[in-house]
Amino acid sequence: AQKVTQAQTEISVVEKEDVTLDCVYETRDTTYYLFWYKQPPSGELVFLIRRNSFDEQNEISGRYSWNFQKSTSSFNFTITASQVVDSAVYFCALRRGTSYGKLTFGQGTILTVHP
Amino acid sequence: DADVTQTPRNRITKTGKRIMLECSQTKGHDRMYWYRQDPGLGLQLIYYSFDVKDINKGEISDGYSVSRQAQAKFSLSLESAIPNQTALYFCATSHSNTGELFFGEGSRLTVL
Numbered sequence: 001a002q003k004v005t006q007a008q009t010e011i012s013v014v015e016k017e018d019v020t021l022d023c024v025y026e027t028r029d030t031t032y033y034l035f036w037y038k039q040p041p042s043g044e045l046v047f048l049i050r051r052n053s054f055d056e057q058n059e060i061s062g063r064y065s066w067n068f069q070k071s072t073s074s075f076n077f078t079i080t081a082s083q084v085v086d087s088a089v090y091f092c093a094l095r096r097g098t099s100y101g102k103l104t105f106g107q108g109t110i111l112t113v114h115p
Numbered sequence: 116d117a118d119v120t121q122t123p124r125n126r127i128t129k130t131g132k133r134i135m136l137e138c139s140q141t142k143g144h145d146r147m148y149w150y151r152q153d154p155g156l157g158l159q160l161i162y163y164s165f166d167v168k169d170i171n172k173g174e175i176s177d178g179y180s181v182s183r184q185a186q187a188k189f190s191l192s193l194e195s196a197i198p199n200q201t202a203l204y205f206c207a208t209s210h211s212n213t214g215e216l217f218f219g220e221g222s223r224l225t226v227l
Contacts, residue, residue: 045207105159
C-alpha cells in the first residue's frame with residue numbers, strides 16, 4: 001500500500017525565515033514518482049515538482065529546493081527566505097510507476113508566512 | 116482561460132438532491148480524474164478515466180458516478196447528495212506519458 005505522511009499540520013514563520021516542509025512516504029515499488037503541489041488561498045492546486053525514484057539529485061528552483069533521500073523515504077521541501085506569497089497549503093504526493101495520475105496525497109501542511 | 120475548467124465553482128444543495136459537477140479541458144490529455152479534498156485528509160481519488168470508453172473506481176467511489184462524454188469532458192454526479200459529501204472537488208487531467216496532474220480550480224459543494 002502507498003502512504004504519504006506530512007507530520008507538520010501547520011507551520012508559522014516570519015518573512016525571510018527559511019522553512020522546511022517534511023514528507024515521508026511508504027511504498028514497496030522500486031519505480032515511483034514523488035510530487036509537491038501548492039494550494040494558495042485562492043484554492044487551485046499548482047504543480048511544483050516531480051521526482052522519479054531513480055533520481056536522488058537534489059533540485060533547486062529559485063528559493064525552492066527539494067531533498068530526496070531514499071534511505072529515509074523522505075522528500076522534503078525547503079523555502080529559503082520565505083515571503084508572504086508563499087503562504088499556502090503544500091501537498092506531497094506519491095504515485096506508482098505504472099499508475100499514471102493516480103496520486104496518493106499526504107494530509108497537507110498549512111504554511112503561514114507573517115510579514 | 117483555464118486549461119481545466121470546472122462548473123459550478125460553488126454549489127449549495129439539500130440532502131437527497133442530484134448534483135452534477137462538470138469538467139472540461141483544453142490540454143488534449145487523454146486521462147481525467149475526480150478528486151475530493153477534505154480538511155486534514157489531503158485529496159482522495161473518486162473516479163478516473165484513461166479514455167472515453169474507460170471508467171475506473173478510485174478510493175472513495177461510493178455515492179458517486181461519472182460520465183466521460185468526450186475526451187475533453189468528464190462529469191461527476193452525486194445521485195442523492197448527503198451532508199458528508201460536503202467537500203472541495205477537483206477535476207484533473209494528465210498525459211499518458213508523464214502522469215503529472217493538472218488540476219481545475221475546484222468546485223466547492225455544500226450539502227445541507
